Amino acid sequence: MLSRSLGALLLMDESSGRAFAEAWSLKVKGTLYVIMRALREELLDKTKSKEIVFGLVKKGFRIDPKLLARIVMEIEAFTPRDR
DSSP states (O other), rough: HHHHHHOOEEEOOOOOHHHHHHHHTTTTOOOOHHHHHHHHHHSSHHHHHHHHHHHHHHTTOOHHHHHHHHHHHHHHOOOOOOO
């Protein structure tokens, strides 16, 4: 497994694939992680981050409503660093 041999992060949202990867002790993150990381790195602003999340949901991205609410609250609470 390339990800394991490199010690790399595996990006995956599909639940059975995530379960398999986690069973092999791989570090797994999904789409929401990428969006939140981009926000924290200030590659996205709050407005764009929410647009992307809601756009994904509109296109059928499955997310637990409680997790969606938490993500939106985290986006809203984000404060950019002073430059």
